[in-house]
Amino acid sequence: MAGAKKLVIGASGFLGSHVTRQLVDRGDDVRVLVRRTSSTRAIEHLNVEYRYGDIFDDAALRAAMADCDDVFYCVVDTRAWLRDPAPLFRTNVEGLRHVADAAVDADLRRFVLTSTIGTIGIPAVRRPASEEDQFNWADKGGAYIRSRVEAEDLVMRYARDRGLPAVALCVSNTYGPGDWQPTPHGKQLAIAAAGTLPFYVGGWTGEAVGVEDAAAALILAAEKGRNGERYIISERFMSVRELYATAADAAGVDPPRSVCRSGPCMRWVTRATACASCSAEILSSPAAACA
Numbered sequence: 001m002a003g004a005k006k007l008v009i010g011a012s013g014f015l016g017s018h019v020t021r022q023l024v025d026r027g028d029d030v031r032v033l034v035r036r037t038s039s040t041r042a043i044e045h046l047n048v049e050y051r052y053g054d055i056f057d058d059a060a061l062r063a064a065m066a067d068c069d070d071v072f073y074c075v076v077d078t079r080a081w082l083r084d085p086a087p088l089f090r091t092n093v094e095g096l097r098h099v100a101d102a103a104v105d106a107d108l109r110r111f112v113l114t115s116t117i118g119t120i121g122i123p124a125v126r127r128p129a130s131e132e133d134q135f136n137w138a139d140k141g142g143a144y145i146r147s148r149v150e151a152e153d154l155v156m157r158y159a160r161d162r163g164l165p166a167v168a169l170c171v172s173n174t175y176g177p178g179d180w181q182p183t184p185h186g187k188q189l190a191i192a193a194a195g196t197l198p199f200y201v202g203g204w205t206g207e208a209v210g211v212e213d214a215a216a217a218l219i220l221a222a223e224k225g226r227n228g229e230r231y232i233i234s235e236r237f238m239s240v241r242e243l244y245a246t247a248a249d250a251a252g253v254d255p256p257r258s259v260c261r262s263g264p265c266m267r268w269v270t271r272a273t274a275c276a277s278c279s280a281e282i283l284s285s286p287a288a289a290c291a
Contacts, residue, residue, distance in 0.1 A: 016074030017042035085143030172207030195253030
């Protein structure tokens with residue numbers, strides 16, 4: 001569709017803002033759908049067309065998709081610590097259903113879903129996992145992961161049964177500039193870079209990818225992806241010790257040296273990760289957080 005717009009839903013977030021920036025930088029005509037209450041700090045300097053609404057506003061969704069060929073969906077509720085998981089399923093699954101319903105009728109070239117590497121299955125034998133490995137660890141994943149699996153399954157079902165030209169990108173933990181909100185894992189990295197992370201939890205490892213690389217992957221998937229397929233987007237496996245040491249070194253501060261596996265330490269990590277406005281005292285003192 002010559003001259004068609006690119007729509008980014010969730011453009012005010014960490015990954016979505018980088019997708020938006022890269023599209024603008026290469027000369028695309030970009031439209032964003034954001035809530036009026038969302039902070040647009042990450043994209044406010046970019047030349048984009050704003051549309052307002054949320055993922056449950058069917059009229060706003062359909063209007064935003066008009067004249068677009070590619071839709072980049074970067075909305076996710078990441079609050080894995082919620083005791084009541086209902087909000088996770090409301091946003092990650094039911095909200096996405098509204099978006100997918102609108103996208104089916106929008107004559108798109110591609111619908112790019114930001115999924116998670118957490119939907120990839122664990123191989124029964126010791127080998128690298130691939131996109132062919134179906135999710136098989138529901139007993140360990142918790143409600144957040146279940147909500148993401150349901151979301152990806154929904155989009156792949158729409159691709160199979162309703163003709164949605166969709167691909168799913170199974171993105172690992174993203175790190176990099178512009179994490180203003182911040183993301184839960186970015187919050188911990190920022191504490192380490194400030195030199196106020198008193199310890200790290202031993203044994204924590206995970207897949208990681210630079211946010212700019214992840215954004216570029218979403219754009220490539222719109223151009224070269226095959227409908228109904230999913231793609232792992234990750235750079236490598238890293239320990240939290242290496243992550244925090246890298247952040248501390250870049251900032252010129254001492255890295256956290258203590259290793260902790262106790263209950264109080266875990267509660268501190270959970271609180272510090274979840275809290276967007278914790279005081280400096282709490283962030284630098286596990287004793288204060290665990291009292």
